[in-house]
Amino acid sequence: MDPGGRVNIFVDTFAWFTDPAHYTGSNAVQVRVFEHLELSALAVLIAAAIALPIGLYLGHTGRLAFIALNVANVGRALPSLALLAFALPIAFSLGLGLGFWPTLISLIPLALPPIMTNAYVGIRGVDRDVIEAARGMGLSEPGILRTVEAPLALPLILSGLRTASVNVVATATLGALVAGGGLGRYIVDGLALQEYDRLFAGALLVATLAILVEVAFGRFEARAVSPGLRSPADAL
Amino acid sequence: MPNARGATVEFRDVTKQYADQVAVDGLSFTVPAGKICILVGPSGSGKTTSLKMVNRLIEPTSGAILIDGTDVLQEDPVQLRRRIGYVIQQVGLFPHQTIEENVGTVPRLLGWPKDRIRSRSIELLALVGLDPKRYAARYPAQLSGGERQRAGVARALAADPPVMLMDEPFGAVDPIVRDRLQAELLRIQRDQGTTVLFVTHDIDEAIRLGDRIAIMKDGKLVQYAPPGELLAHPANEFVAQFVGSDRGLKRLGLLTAGGADLDSGIERAGVDPRAPELKASTTLRDALALMLERGVQQAPVVDDNDGRYLGVLTLAKISKMLGSQA
Numbered sequence: 412m413d414p415g416g417r418v419n420i421f422v423d424t425f426a427w428f429t430d431p432a433h434y435t436g437s438n439a440v441q442v443r444v445f446e447h448l449e450l451s452a453l454a455v456l457i458a459a460a461i462a463l464p465i466g467l468y469l470g471h472t473g474r475l476a477f478i479a480l481n482v483a484n485v486g487r488a489l490p491s492l493a494l495l496a497f498a499l500p501i502a503f504s505l506g507l508g509l510g511f512w513p514t515l516i517s518l519i520p521l522a523l524p525p526i527m528t529n530a531y532v533g534i535r536g537v538d539r540d541v542i543e544a545a546r547g548m549g550l551s552e553p554g555i556l557r558t559v560e561a562p563l564a565l566p567l568i569l570s571g572l573r574t575a576s577v578n579v580v581a582t583a584t585l586g587a588l589v590a591g592g593g594l595g596r597y598i599v600d601g602l603a604l605q606e607y608d609r610l611f612a613g614a615l616l617v618a619t620l621a622i623l624v625e626v627a628f629g630r631f632e633a634r635a636v637s638p639g640l641r642s643p644a645d646a647l
Numbered sequence: 648m649p650n651a652r653g654a655t656v657e658f659r660d661v662t663k664q665y666a667d668q669v670a671v672d673g674l675s676f677t678v679p680a681g682k683i684c685i686l687v688g689p690s691g692s693g694k695t696t697s698l699k700m701v702n703r704l705i706e707p708t709s710g711a712i713l714i715d716g717t718d719v720l721q722e723d724p725v726q727l728r729r730r731i732g733y734v735i736q737q738v739g740l741f742p743h744q745t746i747e748e749n750v751g752t753v754p755r756l757l758g759w760p761k762d763r764i765r766s767r768s769i770e771l772l773a774l775v776g777l778d779p780k781r782y783a784a785r786y787p788a789q790l791s792g793g794e795r796q797r798a799g800v801a802r803a804l805a806a807d808p809p810v811m812l813m814d815e816p817f818g819a820v821d822p823i824v825r826d827r828l829q830a831e832l833l834r835i836q837r838d839q840g841t842t843v844l845f846v847t848h849d850i851d852e853a854i855r856l857g858d859r860i861a862i863m864k865d866g867k868l869v870q871y872a873p874p875g876e877l878l879a880h881p882a883n884e885f886v887a888q889f890v891g892s893d894r895g896l897k898r899l900g901l902l903t904a905g906g907a908d909l910d911s912g913i914e915r916a917g918v919d920p921r922a923p924e925l926k927a928s929t930t931l932r933d934a935l936a937l938m939l940e941r942g943v944q945q946a947p948v949v950d951d952n953d954g955r956y957l958g959v960l961t962l963a964k965i966s967k968m969l970g971s972q973a
Contacts, residue, residue, distance in 0.1 A: 544739025547704055547812075548753055548802070549729035562743045637743035639786030 423608035424615065433612075438596065440616070447593035447620065450586060451579045454515055458522030458575060463568070466527040470534025470564070471556045480528060487524045491582045494520055499589060514586030514593075521582055522575035529571025533564025565636050573628035580621045584613070594620070653681035653842035654715040654809035656701065661710035663696050663866075670696045672866040674710070678859065680809075683836060683843040685853040688863035688889075694846045697863070698812050701844060702731045714810060729753055732803030732811035732841070736818045738795045740787040746772065746798050747783040753806040771801040774838075776831060793824035800832070804839065813845045817852070829855055850890055854878070854897055862886055875901050895969045899931035904948045907931060907968065909958030915947055918959055922946040927957060931965055938962060 427433060433440055469476045494517035502513035537560050545559045561568070587595030597613025600606070656678040663671040671693040678684040686694040699705040701712055703724040711718045719727055740749050750768040759767070772779040775797040787795055796816060803811055817825040833856060836843055847853055853860050854874040862869045862877070862885075870882040878898040881887035890897065905927025923937040925948045938946050938960075945961045 538737075538739070538742075540735060540737035540739040541741060542739075543704070544733065544735060544799075545741070545752075547702055547728055547733035547735070549725050549727070549756055550752075551725050554756075559741055563741075637786075639743045639745070639788060 420607055420611060424611040427608040427612045443592065443594050443596055444616065444620065447580070447583055447595075447617075450511060450514060450518070450591070450593055451576065451583050451624075454518035454579050454583070455522050455572065455576050457515075458519045458579075459526055459572060461519075462523045462527035463530055466530025466571075467534055467556060467561065470531040471552070471560060473535065476531060476535075480531060484524055484528070489520065491517060491521055491585055492588075494518075495585055495589060509589050510586065510591035513589050514583065514591045517585070518579050518583060522579050525571045525574040525578070526568075527571075529567045529574075530564065533567030533571075534560045536567070537563045562637060563640070566632065566640065569628060569632045569635065573625060573632075576624050576628065577621050580624055581617060584617055652809060653840045655680045655713075656684075656810055656842055656844065657711075657713040657716075658697070659711040659713065661697070661700060661707050661712060663693070663700065663705060664708040669866050671700070671707075674863075674866075674868055676861055676868060676871045678842055678844060680715075680842055681840045682858040683833075683845060683856055684859045684861060685857035686844065686846045686861050686863060687848065687850060687853040688869075689848065691865075692863040693866035694848075694861075694863050695814055696866075698814055698844055698846050701810070701812055702728045702733060729756055729806065730808055730810075732808040734796075734799050734803045734811065734813045734816045736815040738787075738799040738816075740795055740798055740802070742787050745784050745786055746777070746790070747779075749787070749798060750801045750805055752802055753808075757806055767805060768801075771804055772798075774804070774835060775801045777801070792820045793828060796820060796828060797831075800835070804835070804841070807839070808841065810842045810844070813843060815846055815848070818847070818849075825852075832856065851897070854890075854901065862889060896932055896935075898969065899935060899965065900933075902931045902968070903927060904929045904931060904934050904960050905951075905957065907948075907960055908964050909948055909960055910945075910964070911958035913945075913959045915956045918945060918947045919943050924949055925960060926951045931960075931968070934960060935962075935965055 428440075436442075469480075495513065498513040498516035499509075501516055502508065505512075507513070534556075541559060541563070542555060545555045550558065583593050584595030584598055586593050587599035594613050594617045597609050597616070601608075601610025601613060658674045658676050661671060661674040662669065674693075674697055676684075686697055688694050696705055700707045701714075701719065703719060707720070711720065713719070714731075740746075741752070747765070747768045750771055751764040754764040754767055769779040769783065772782055777794060777797050782790070782794070782798070787798070790798065799816070803813075817828050820828065829852065832843075845856060854877075857874050859871060860874055860877050861871045862882075864885055870877060870886050872880075872882075875898060877886065878890055878894045878901070881890060881894070887894070904925045921941050922943040923941055923946050925934050925937070925946050927948055928951050929948075934946065938944070944963075945959045948957045948960050949955060950957060
């Protein structure tokens, strides 16, 4: 261990961030951050569009849950790099080329399991008596799901989305391996060119972005979830 | 206060068959409009199943259940349930909604205008004894068990249902609160004129609340009668055991001193001075307890309102009243 070397890296990274050259052109920090967020957001949105309806429906009916959840969990077991390798030929065969699309395709399976599992578990966990009362009062089945089960499962649904988002933001760096944009660019290029200040800057930006996403979800959750679901002491 | 008209509820040879057992077997009885009918029996007697067939949370295998002559099986279950109040033991208030929002559930489903829902919710909270100013904006988690049950009753009554189903609604609250809730249910039911079907396994609750009591065993109706008749003439050994060996005392709990055959030939001044003065509304059960406590054979009875002397109640008369119907 050479303490001096470590200090140098931090100094160099700081210097990298203060260099105005890194804020202009197609490789500018703000451009890469935007690309990264765009890719991540789209991946989470598509995954949510697939996983939420399935998770909510299965949670409501309690049907086929075993199969669906296991299929979703396969996504968890597959390494992201392997997914990227799978996604490449798919993207090529669809004429989507390198970069953005194969990365997007490989990120979606990563985001599906936490979203689907949490939606399912959240809905299943709603008090049976509350649902029976709702049905007994004449709420339709979609009405029960929309106005009773979903709001009550919201904390878990949101935490699934949050986990998925943080995972995707962290993993979207892999896109740079297949000529994609985003913050992975700095890491992959920094590694290739042995420019460790650039590599560190990229890693730092990804970590910061992931934390910000986490915090933003926390804020949103505090607003979106009914005060009635907090502990009685808080609500009073 | 809007006086909702209760509906007649008729079970016509209703059977619920599950794969391995018959839960309800050929059930037939009629609850007159505006009356409280208590379904009572041991666990597994089919009382809750019977109740849930009325709003089709459980579908009968055969038979018909008619509300004011219309078979519930001919109706859309969702629409049907909006016209039937439903209260369960665990209440099932929506934890994410305020008490006011909870109470407004069915009116909202029926598409009432917002201000009407609001005024109705406020009115109902007051009716069940929850001060709207204090409770309307609270969440269920902020209420005690008894308060939640009141809110549950308010929610069930919101759209003036002609029929209300109650499944052991007071089973989970402590005896003092239960006693108060029972009294308020009677008041509200008289006031609203709703027909109530009420499931309990507590015979004392049944006797206190019921206009009619349906005793069930193994999915069959064993006896269907007003409480007084049930206590005086139990149909068989099972009913006699179920109502308890103190059924004579329970019957006295349904009768009042004012309604007894009083001896008015005795002067007020001539009554044993140790005797307790009874109000006409005192139940004979309480009167008996007081007389035994003081060791007297007779007690004067006075009018509740003006204190006018009505006559003397004697132990012999009480005993004779029990004997005459036994």
